[in-house]
Amino acid sequence: MSDDRIGHRAADLLPEERVAGSEDPRGQAEAILADSDEREADPGAAPDSFLERRRSDQTVDPDETTR
Numbered sequence: 001m002s003d004d005r006i007g008h009r010a011a012d013l014l015p016e017e018r019v020a021g022s023e024d025p026r027g028q029a030e031a032i033l034a035d036s037d038e039r040e041a042d043p044g045a046a047p048d049s050f051l052e053r054r055r056s057d058q059t060v061d062p063d064e065t066t067r
C-alpha cells in the first residue's frame with residue numbers, strides 16, 4: 001500500500017467520517033484501505049458481504065425486468 005494512496009484517502013474522508021472525527025486520519029485511512037484490499041483479494045473474507053461480478057453479456061434485457 002503506497003503512502004500516496006493512504007494520503008489521498010486520509011485527505012478525502014467521507015462526510016460521515018468527518019462528522020465522527022478522527023484523531024489519526026492517516027491511520028484510519030490505512031486501516032480502511034487494508035480492509036478494502038483484503039476484501040478485494042478474498043471476497044469471502046467478510047462473512048456478510050457478497051461481491052457479484054458480471055460480464056456485460058450477463059446483464060438483463062430491459063424487456064426482462066419486473067417493472
